[in-house]
Amino acid sequence: MASVDTTEPFVRTDTDVLVVTIATAADGTALAGDALVPAATAVRELDPGIGAILLRGTGANFCAGGNVRDFAAAADRSGYLDDLAGRLHRLVLALRAAPVPVVAGVQGWAAGAGMSLVCGADIAIGGPSTRLRPAYPGIGLTPDGGMSWLLPRIVGASRARNILLTDATIPATDAVRLGLLSRLVDDTEIAGTAAELAHTLAAGPRAAMAAIRTLLDRSATNSLAEQLDLERESIAAAAAGPTGREGVDAFVAKRRPQWPR
Structure with missing residues (x-):
């Protein structure tokens, strides 16, 4: 895989689409905590020329969840996660309130907060290698990013309990069947298809x-x-x-x- 230009801003405008990069290869595709505040601000203060929002990761995965090594290294783990979840939640609420569609291009893993952001998107494009996983129980934590609210509304209460409590890995075909992904394309086409869709929506009514x-x-x-x-x-x-x-x-x-x- 080609190296990622980590100098690229987390939030940028591509003509009529607001592009938000939530994870890069620089941190092993963990959630980019530094992106959350500028992303939430950009979404809340959306330029009138913007007609869609594109969520993406620029590494092998859409987002592998929070950086657990950072959790472990924090002097006050509770305070650290309280702050991180607060920043994530401001973005989740801003996306929900946005007057434009939200598209996610979901390559590789969408775990933890990454899965929450997929659940909150209007349309999520994946590929055969896409995998979703709550990931919270595996490290003894509980969901954030709205997963406990969004997931039952997508898959139903019973399936949501099973997925969360068993920390289930959801392959791409099951994710489409359950409504977590909107459709599948070839893995190499995820980014391009998601971007094209975002521009198409932005050009619409x-x-x-x-x-x-x-x-x-x-x-x-x-x-x-x-x-x-x-x-x-x-x-x-x-x-x-x-x-x-x-x-x-x-x-x-x-x-x-x-x-x-």
């Missing part, structure tokens, strides 16, 4: 995508009646907005829509 993310989030706690009311309000508001007007007009005129930015 951004107002509609933001509203769809809101609807999906609200559905977790709404009753059916409440969700139907929210859907009615949302589609009516979309029809009155520039994105909805352009989409309908383009369809009738049989032309490609020119989505407002």
Whole structure:
């Protein structure tokens, strides 16, 4: 594998996509703790020109979890992990609240916090060699990054208990079947496919995508009646907005829509 340029910033803009590097080969693809604060800030203060967020690792793995050697070396392990989890959680919350889709390119292992970030992505692209694992029980710890909230909502309560308590390794095909990964491509195509998808989403109807993310989030706690009311309000508001007007007009005129930015 080619060496990684560790001078590349953890957070950068690629035209209309915010690219967040959460792990590099420099620390054995462990979670890049230094990336968490600037990443959360960039997501919270998202530039209006950004239409999607891409999460990636630049080493052999998407993210192998927190750096356990750093945990062990900390004079105050509890304080160290409290601070690290706090920084991670600010990023998780910022991603959840973002008005744009979040795509993850998941090569190799997504373990611990890496798996949590995959669970929080809207669309996760993996390959045949992709593996997910909670990894927390193996070192006597409990989940962070929202895994105990996200995982049951993806795979169901019973499967989540089994995965977490047995510290299960989930191969790529099972991860797709369970809904943890959206689809598989060749291992060599993960990064390119994820980046291309992020740019495609960024070029789409951004107002509609933001509203769809809101609807999906609200559905977790709404009753059916409440969700139907929210859907009615949302589609009516979309029809009155520039994105909805352009989409309908383009369809009738049989032309490609020119989505407002």
